Amino acid sequence: MPLLMASLLFLGGYAVLVLAQGLEPFWRDLALAVTLLTWLLFAVDFAVRLWLSGQGLRFLRTHWLDTVVLVLPLLRPLRMVKVYTAVQRRRGEPRLSLHARVITYAGMSAVLLGFAGALAVYQQEHSAPDATIRTFGDSLWWTCSTLTTVGYGDVAPVTAPGRVIAVGLMTSGLALLGAVTGSFSSWLLQVFGQEDEGRPPGNDSSPEAS
Known part of the structure; x- marks a missing residue:
């Protein structure tokens, strides 16, 4: 559930950056910060699961979809x-x-x-x-x-x-x-x-x- 909410926040922040061209700099910076922070949360989640798996770099091959999603959160x-x-x-x-x-x-x-x-x-x-x-x-x-x-x-x-x-x-x-x-x-x-x-x-x- 936390990652689901983070996904919605990421998508909302990205939507603001793309669609709200005339938005004040403060709100655009806020949307950018939300987008970056949620992506950082995805990266931390991925890193923790990589460490707990004990597979090392083999984790990237066995969980290739998670790796792709980390690079492209959309x-x-x-x-x-x-x-x-x-x-x-x-x-x-x-x-x-x-x-x-x-x-x-x-x-x-x-x-x-x-x-x-x-x-x-x-x-x-x-x-x-x-x-x-x-x-x-x-x-x-x-x-x-x-x-x-x-x-x-x-x-x-x-x-x-x-x-x-x-x-x-x-x-x-x-x-x-x-x-x-x-x-x-x-x-x-x-x-x-x-x-x-x-x-x-x-x-x-x-x-x-x-």
């Missing part, structure tokens, strides 16, 4: 994919509440990731020559069409950093949306599998069985 919603992977490894009675939480959290993470991606793309694109993404509304529209793989093509990044962000957003969005659909499909398969296991032998109404 990708923190991607950590939800690890929860989905853990749920996939569970066996036994299918629990709708567990899968429902994964779906809810992954959906919320996709929204946060989309908002962060829209901010990052807008920051890179709005002042670029020949840019089609001029307002934050344009950026949000482009993000929604990208995350849902619709891709109308009416607006698109023209700068190199913007296109790099776009590739990351496409990949990340597919991972999170895959967690939503995959978790629901996994729960259905578990339910149907247990129903088949509980069916008495020979209980088949097909013509062949008759």
Whole structure:
């Protein structure tokens, strides 16, 4: 929960820095301080887990997603994919509440990731020559069409950093949306599998069985 609140503070501070161009220097400095302090909290959390693991530099390889998220805090919603992977490894009675939480959290993470991606793309694109993404509304529209793989093509990044962000957003969005659909499909398969296991032998109404 503390890291979740820190993530929201980081995103809020970054949003102020990107969107509030005419803000007084005091408030911009405050937003920058909040952003840097929350990133420092992420770094301390990562360092503590690295030290407690006892793995040394191997921790960076086995926890590569955490390493990427530390370097690019805007990708923190991607950590939800690890929860989905853990749920996939569970066996036994299918629990709708567990899968429902994964779906809810992954959906919320996709929204946060989309908002962060829209901010990052807008920051890179709005002042670029020949840019089609001029307002934050344009950026949000482009993000929604990208995350849902619709891709109308009416607006698109023209700068190199913007296109790099776009590739990351496409990949990340597919991972999170895959967690939503995959978790629901996994729960259905578990339910149907247990129903088949509980069916008495020979209980088949097909013509062949008759």
